Amino acid sequence: MPTLRQLEYLVAIVDEGSFTRAAERLHVTQPGLSHQFQALEREVGGPLLERLPRAVRLTPAGRAMLPHARAALADAERATTAARRAAGVATGELHLATLYSISFGVLPTALGIWRGRHPGVRIRLFEHRHAHDLTAAMAAGQADIALGPPPADWDGPTRYIGAEEFLVVTHTADPIAASDQTAPRVGLADLADREWVHFTPDSGLADILDQACASAGFHPKTAVRTEQAPAAANYASAGLGPTLVPANTIPRHFAGAVLRPDPPIHRRITAYTRTSPDPIAAAFLEILADQALLMPAHIRRRLHLPDRVTRPAR
Secondary structure, X not given: OOOHHHXXXXXXXXXXXXXXXXXXXXXXXXXXXXXXXXXXXXXXXOOOEEEOOOOEEEOHHHHHHHHHHXXXXXXXXXXXXXXXXXXXXXXXXXEEEEEHHHHHHOHHHHHHHHHHHOOOEEEEEEEEOOHHXXXXXXXXXXXXXXXXXXOOOOOOOEEEEEEEEEEEEEOOOOHHHOOOOOOOEEOHHHHOOOEEEEEOOOOHHHHHHHHHHHHXXXXXXXXXXXXXXXXXXXXXXXXXXXXXXXXXXXXXXXXXXXXXXXXXXXXXXXXXXXXXXXXXXXXXXXXXHHHOOOOOHXXXXXXXXXXXXXXXXX
16 A cells, blocks of 8 residues: 555655656655655556656556545645644644635634634635635645535535625716615616626636526626636726625725625535544634624625624525
8 A cells, every 4th residue: 555655755746847856845865756656656556657858747547646645645634733633732734725705705804813712723725716626626635624605516524604695896987876775786687788897717706797697687798807806896896897796805995886686696605624623623613603704894884784684594
């Protein structure tokens, strides 16, 4: 059976693209690394890498083995961390994977609370563009916790955290942003002829905007595309067209107009793990659950919504 050290050699060689650089990174001799790697190839019964003049290339067997090697190394690291935590050592790292939009809108408050309660446990954050990328990275062992939309066909524990609401943002001079509105709402069908501030195709936010517009009976025309929700809101505020962003990504004192789609648009957020969370990971999940992903107070005031709120339905 391959050893963790041999798997570490495989990952390092692939990441560095060279046996020499991998040996330097791992502080071992190149002959020693080569010897252990050859033993790994004998163990699996065939070559894992094709040696090229100035690079290496994974063979089909190597491509099949690499994600499992990464996952095994990540599991070993977490096992060590969990043992240290169980022994009362409140230090180390909590690895957290999420989407860019959730990282910007949801996590700052939760991470601030975490830092105050667990100053000795650092957070290592992995950010992804799309929920599919997030789920694949989590399956490969990248993090302790993934925070994102409910993953399809996930075998590990999943916990519902809440639902974030999406809002339409546009220029203050836009006719749909009439200043006399007491409860600013807009039907997306009323914006069918507009050019939108859209998102890049590899962003999960692009899917949300396309699906919302499709439900309203049209396909959105595009004025400009961006990857990030805050940038989209700024472009919309500057008059390039309406956009649709999570409410918690809209900053205080935002210069643009903010309206609530009718009907409302939500994205369900879950936290999921590969195995049962250890005590530190469980503590972070409790902090996330306490936040409830409710609409920020400054946005509720702009929309003339009551201060009393409830957690969105599961």
